[in-house]
Amino acid sequence: MVDVQESPFKLALRRVMGRLARRDHSEQELRQLLSDLPASVVEGVLQHCREHGWLDERRLLEQAVHSRAARGQGPRKIAFELAQRGLVGDQVREQLSAEGYDWFELAAQLAQRRQGAAPLDLAARRRLMGFLQRRGFNQDQIHYALSTLSKPGSP
Incomplete structure (x- = not known):
C-alpha cells in the first residue's frame, strides 16, 4: 500500500529504481518516464541516481554497443538505436570506433x-x-x- 504522505521525490525514485533494476536506461528514457512530475523533482531524482552510480550513460553505451555487435549489428544500426534512446554525439562515435570493433x-x-x-x-x-x-x-x-x-x- 502506498503511503499517502510519501513525497513526490520518493515516488519518482521508486519508479526509476523499478526500471533501473531491470536494465540500464538513458537519461532521456528516465525523463520520459517522469514527464508527469515537476522538473525539480525529475532533476533531483536524476542527480541522486548519478551520484549513486545507477545512471551511467558511458556504461550503457559500452554494454549496448558490445551486445549489438555480438548480435551482428553494424555501426549505423547501433547508432540509430542509441539515438532513439537519447544517446547521441561524441560518446557514441567514440564507442563505435573503439578498439576491439572491426x-x-x-x-x-x-x-x-x-x-x-x-x-x-x-x-x-x-x-x-x-x-x-x-x-x-x-x-x-x-x-x-x-x-x-x-x-x-x-x-
Whole structure:
C-alpha cells in the first residue's frame, strides 16, 4: 500500500529504481518516464541516481554497443538505436570506433555465414548487400565483405 504522505521525490525514485533494476536506461528514457512530475523533482531524482552510480550513460553505451555487435549489428544500426534512446554525439562515435570493433571483419563474417560456400552470382550479391545494409553496415564495409567471398567459378 502506498503511503499517502510519501513525497513526490520518493515516488519518482521508486519508479526509476523499478526500471533501473531491470536494465540500464538513458537519461532521456528516465525523463520520459517522469514527464508527469515537476522538473525539480525529475532533476533531483536524476542527480541522486548519478551520484549513486545507477545512471551511467558511458556504461550503457559500452554494454549496448558490445551486445549489438555480438548480435551482428553494424555501426549505423547501433547508432540509430542509441539515438532513439537519447544517446547521441561524441560518446557514441567514440564507442563505435573503439578498439576491439572491426566492423569490416564483422561484416565479412556475417556475409560468409549467410552465403556459405554457394557461388556469389548477381542475385545473391544483391541479397547479401541488402542483408548487410539492414544490419547497419556502410557501403565500404559491405564492399569489403563481398570482396572476401569467392567469385562465381572460383574454388
